[in-house]
Amino acid sequence: MRRNRRRNADTANRRAARRSRSVPLLLLLASLTLITLDARPSGDSPVEPLRSFAGTVFGPLETGAAALTRPFIAVSDYVADVGELRASNERLAAQNARLRSRLQTSEADRSDARHLDRMLGVSERRGFELLPARVVSIGSAQTFSKTVTIDAGRRDGVVPDLTVLSADGLVGRVIASTRSNATVLLIVDPSSVVGGRLGSTMELGFVRGQDDIGDDGRLELELVDDVATPRPGDTVVTWGSRRQAPYVAGVLIGTVTEVHSSPRELSSTAVVAPVVDFSSLDLVGVVVAAPERDPRARLSASSGAGPS
Amino acid sequence: MTALRALAVTALLVVALTLQLGVFPALSIAGVVPDVALIVVIALALARGPELATLVGFAAGLTLDLAPPADHTVGRWALALVVVGYLAGLVRRDARSSAFAAVLVVAAGSFVGTSVFALSGLVLGEPGVSVSRVLQVIPVAVGYDVILTPFVVPVVLLLMRRLEPERRTELVMAAR
Numbered sequence: 001m002r003r004n005r006r007r008n009a010d011t012a013n014r015r016a017a018r019r020s021r022s023v024p025l026l027l028l029l030a031s032l033t034l035i036t037l038d039a040r041p042s043g044d045s046p047v048e049p050l051r052s053f054a055g056t057v058f059g060p061l062e063t064g065a066a067a068l069t070r071p072f073i074a075v076s077d078y079v080a081d082v083g084e085l086r087a088s089n090e091r092l093a094a095q096n097a098r099l100r101s102r103l104q105t106s107e108a109d110r111s112d113a114r115h116l117d118r119m120l121g122v123s124e125r126r127g128f129e130l131l132p133a134r135v136v137s138i139g140s141a142q143t144f145s146k147t148v149t150i151d152a153g154r155r156d157g158v159v160p161d162l163t164v165l166s167a168d169g170l171v172g173r174v175i176a177s178t179r180s181n182a183t184v185l186l187i188v189d190p191s192s193v194v195g196g197r198l199g200s201t202m203e204l205g206f207v208r209g210q211d212d213i214g215d216d217g218r219l220e221l222e223l224v225d226d227v228a229t230p231r232p233g234d235t236v237v238t239w240g241s242r243r244q245a246p247y248v249a250g251v252l253i254g255t256v257t258e259v260h261s262s263p264r265e266l267s268s269t270a271v272v273a274p275v276v277d278f279s280s281l282d283l284v285g286v287v288v289a290a291p292e293r294d295p296r297a298r299l300s301a302s303s304g305a306g307p308s
Numbered sequence: 309m310t311a312l313r314a315l316a317v318t319a320l321l322v323v324a325l326t327l328q329l330g331v332f333p334a335l336s337i338a339g340v341v342p343d344v345a346l347i348v349v350i351a352l353a354l355a356r357g358p359e360l361a362t363l364v365g366f367a368a369g370l371t372l373d374l375a376p377p378a379d380h381t382v383g384r385w386a387l388a389l390v391v392v393g394y395l396a397g398l399v400r401r402d403a404r405s406s407a408f409a410a411v412l413v414v415a416a417g418s419f420v421g422t423s424v425f426a427l428s429g430l431v432l433g434e435p436g437v438s439v440s441r442v443l444q445v446i447p448v449a450v451g452y453d454v455i456l457t458p459f460v461v462p463v464v465l466l467l468m469r470r471l472e473p474e475r476r477t478e479l480v481m482a483a484r
Binding site: 038139 | 322325326327329330331333334336338339340341343358359362363365366369370371373374375376377378379380381382383384386387390391393394397422425426428429432434435436437441442445448449
């Protein structure tokens with residue numbers, strides 16, 4: 001009797017053990033299948049509908065969560081960066097936080113207004129139509145890619161391959177959009193390549209995102225012409241393409257900080273510091289309508305006098 | 309699994325994913341965001357064993373792969389979290405002896421999860437994944453996950469205990 005019961009328990013155990021192994025095994029195989037399906041080199045992935053479904057569900061959730069917590073997080077910006085925290089005086093930080101929480105709402109609103117004003121300036125100067133949007137989620141360092149979610153989507157006219165700017169300069173381009181959200185590939189992502197132009201000599205080159213951790217993302221500029229050498233301090237702007245996609249022309253990317261040129265390489269490369277602070281992205285503008293022609297002024301005898 | 313439990317686990321998962329995707333990016337340390345979903349998967353593994361943990365791990369990983377701003381090959385987080393759920397489920401009997409052991413399991417799980425994700429990226433040749441960067445990211449990720457453990461694991465354990473006392477497994481264990 002007792003032996004019987006033990007045998008029963010043994011079989012139950014074994015069955016449970018087998019079941020607890022077969023489920024993980026199945027799921028493991030399912031993951032590998034998904035990776036194989038999605039990793040095919042062809043552009044059209046069969047999981048794309050799933051992606052847009054997940055975006056439709058989680059995009060608004062991210063937007064809501066970010067909006068709910070923004071006031072608190074703005075206050076705790078002091079606490080967020082551990083390196084800074086160590087360096088700063090704790091007492092001062094506490095005092096600042098207290099004062100800040102009092103000023104918080106008005107200050108955040110004012111800072112938003114300031115950003116919007118500056119973006120309006122950019123759009124006026126260049127003739128872009130900018131759609132303001134907020135960054136609601138930032139890809140973590142564990143995913144090794146620099147992408148962010150913004151709270152504007154297809155219903156606002158945001159589609160892939162639109163340029164995204166901030167008040168300072170170029171942020172990136174839209175790579176995917178759902179109804180209410182869009183994913184932006186930042187120019188510091190290692191897979192991002194932007195056609196760039198040196199401000200001083202108008203030399204053309206390619207600006208690549210650098211594989212770099214930490215707050216200050218870096219870029220690398222490779223000039224097409226091997227004779228031309230950039231100088232530190234030179235500005236780099238987008239070169240732009242004819243249909244203004246994915247990048248509109250003439251947007252500031254950054255400034256050259258270091259130059260490397262070796263005789264073995266055919267072209268010289270420069271390290272470019274982006275003007276945009278990618279660690280504190282908040283308000284950005286999506287270029288929803290770019291001017292038909294290059295935003296360069298046309299010279300004619302009458303234009304010199306001005307409209308007045 | 310009863311409908312109520314399924315619903316509760318789904319809700320738990322959605323909350324964890326929303327926190328990870330919508331709230332914690334603003335509190336990142338050197339760009340590293342704590343893996344809330346991974347900690348929930350480990351807590352479920354400690355409470356219920358590998359079967360549920362791998363299921364939830366797969367669902368959570370798939371969402372992380374698909375939801376914006378993800379841009380990597382789909383299935384990489386799913387694979388990582390299935391592995392983590394299974395391994396955590398294997399050691400659950402030892403891990404539930406003390407709180408310290410649970411923290412240790414989270415640390416190990418975070419290390420394994422981030423590593424599996426990074427390795428799959430290296431194998432697929434995804435841009436941005438390099439050994440030096442992986443080595444920079446992993447310690448920060450493990451540390452941040454450990455910091456969050458005391459806030460997440462007890463909540464999940466309590467919720468699971470409230471929902472259904474663990475009958476089946478205890479019976480099997482008692483029969484041994």
